[in-house]
Amino acid sequence: MRFTAYLLCGNWHEAEDVMQSAFMKLYQAGPKLADRSGIEAYLRQVVVRTFLAERRRLRWRREELTDAPPEEVFDTPGAEDGLVVWEALSTLPARQRAVLVLRYWNDMSVEDVAAALGCSTGTVKSQSSKGLLTLRGKLGPGFGRSRLEA
Structure with a gap:
C-alpha cells in the first residue's frame, strides 16, 4: 500500500503523509467496519481519495525541479526505462x-x-x-521496443 501511495505521489515523504492520514481515517472508522475481510480494499480506497483530496487542496503548489538524484535507484535490467515511465507518470494530472x-x-x-x-x-x-x-505522447512512438528492433 505504501508503494501505491509512492506511485501516486511521486516521493516517499508525501506518500508517508498520505499513508498516515489514511491509517488515521481507518482507525477512526474501525468500529464501523463490521466486515474485516475487505479492509485492504477499503484502505486502498482511502489512500487514493486522500491523495486526490490533497492534490485538490494544494493545486497551486507546483513541482520543484532539483539537481538532486532520485530517492531510489533501480538496479534491474531496463531500469532507465522504468525511470522514464515513472517521470512521465508523475507529470499526469x-x-x-x-x-x-x-x-x-x-x-x-x-x-x-x-x-x-x-x-x-x-x-x-x-x-x-x-x-x-498522454504517456504515449511523452514517451514517443519507439518507447518499449527492443533495442535490437530499433
Whole structure:
C-alpha cells in the first residue's frame, strides 16, 4: 500500500503523509467496519481519495525541479526505462495517475477502480484512455521496443 501511495505521489515523504492520514481515517472508522475481510480494499480506497483530496487542496503548489538524484535507484535490467515511465507518470494530472496506478499497477478491474474513486466506469475508462494517450505522447512512438528492433 505504501508503494501505491509512492506511485501516486511521486516521493516517499508525501506518500508517508498520505499513508498516515489514511491509517488515521481507518482507525477512526474501525468500529464501523463490521466486515474485516475487505479492509485492504477499503484502505486502498482511502489512500487514493486522500491523495486526490490533497492534490485538490494544494493545486497551486507546483513541482520543484532539483539537481538532486532520485530517492531510489533501480538496479534491474531496463531500469532507465522504468525511470522514464515513472517521470512521465508523475507529470499526469492526479486523477489520471490514480486511475493508471490502480488499473495497471494494482491490476484492479474497471469496476473496482470506479468504486475506489467514487466515479462511474465510463470515467475510469476515459481517464485511463487519456492518461495512456498522454504517456504515449511523452514517451514517443519507439518507447518499449527492443533495442535490437530499433
